[in-house]
Amino acid sequence: MPQARLDRREHITGWAFIAPALILLGLFMIYPIVWSLWMSFQVGKGMNLSFGGLANIERLTKDAVFQRALGNTFIFFIVQVPIMIGLALLFAVALNDSTLRFRGLFRTAIFLPCVTSLIAYSTLFKSMFATNGVVKNALMTLHLTDGPIPWLTDPFWAKILIIIAITWRWTGYNMIFYLAALQNIDRSIYEAARIDGVPAWARFRYLTIPMLKPVILFTTVISTIGTLQLFDEVQNITQGGPSDATLTLSLYIYNLTFKFMPSFGYSATVSWVIVVLVGILSFIQFLIARDRRSA
């Protein structure tokens, strides 16, 4: 839409209306970001900071706990995001079939977990996955296990539990984005493909996936950011344990700042690791999406 040139009054109004938001964002977002970048080069305890050059980055390379947290965060990211996106796509495609019965019911049910707070559902999962709890009873009734699984005390199973929990909470959320995108796709394309006898999997692979690509990219980036910031669940289900098996970068930053002897400079450095990772991963995802389009 061609916009008429703004007169002087409108120009002033334009600034006046965004001023409150800009001032607040400057104060509570841009200033802290710049400050934390500066802080990341500072060393010392509490507020007694002095410039340390690259000392904090050197500390990162020697810090086994940090590397543990980085590794855990990556495992959560690499295992959980594809599973969740895949399930969300599957459910969305299944629910997009207008001849399906109980669509509304299924959709509401699968979306319902998004309504819970991260804390509420963490509590629920912690109690459900207690050593002899309801999940163990269910698995044993189905003859899937012989005895209790040490969900909260074994490093491997604790990671699996966190992955199950996040997938439960966020799959429906992603599904809604795909459902909306699918509803925007022209039905006649599918109808034509079906009449031509294109099998269902090929329709999915060569029609649905390419047309959903922008939304898949969007949700993948959002999920990446979310996973790299993972905090509430690990803090409330496992407290990062057992023996740091579910410690994430955000939880480590929190511990560095508010639990151990406060080390503001170093925790700022760790937080910038997340910023850099989000940037790199989003960039890679954009590249992949663009490559596939030109291919």
Added chain:
Amino acid sequence: MTATPMTTTDAGAAASAQAGTRRSGNPFAMLRRALVYVLLSIAAFVSVFPFFWMIVGTTNTSADIIRGKASFGSAFFDNAATFFTQVDALRVFWNSAVIAIVGTVLTLAISSLAGYSFEMFRSKVRERIFALLLLLLSIPFAALMVPLFVMFAQAKLVNTYVAVILPTVASIFIIFYFRQATKAFPSELRDAAKIDGLKEWQIFLYVYLPVMRSTYAAATIIIFMANWNNYLWPLIVLQTAENKTITLIVSALTSAYTPDYGMILFGTVLATLPTLIIFFLLQRRFVEGMLGAVK
């Protein structure tokens, strides 16, 4: 599944022979349909079960919950009594309500004004600022929290509502959401109002706001839920028991050495109820509101 992609004509030739039987009576199609129902039923069950678990849990003793008892018990009033003696529920709900309601109203006012202005009064500089804001959207909160905490500590505002609310008020996501929504606002309405002699702030208040009420409704739900469920930042700045929110209290009860799950699940129901009610009252708007950002 073959690795080499079929071309459309290949697939068409292969499948056209059975195209006539595809619609009905085909055992494969029926099997697939049955599989879809089984899959969706499992997904729906898994999604809803924790809610059932939460409600059943409020009627059971902690020992029964840990043992995985999934049927109603008789400990409901005991659990409620324990919760109300251990938690100053009125105070805690008051804290949550003030933070969520004041935060929501301020965020709506400031962020919608900015979103409206970015779309309505376009200029080169403001477009650049908007692009910068979108870039900041991917900055994780972990990178801000250390400087933010130091800022509020220096301003002696730690442990106040102000400290919890203020950093969330200018939300880039909500600004973006309102800008997208404003694209659908008919600019003729503004022109007509100007001819009638209304000032810009009057146009916003008396023309834009009523016209966009469904956008506001959706944004209200999103912001309210985010504020009500917010965890990490309140955990950092709210330090004394009498200022904590229900979310923080549930989390604190869960991390006790031997958590009393009956009482905790009672608290979890209370903490989830407001968002659950809002969700069911405004389900359609909620889903639309979440999708507003990608349309």
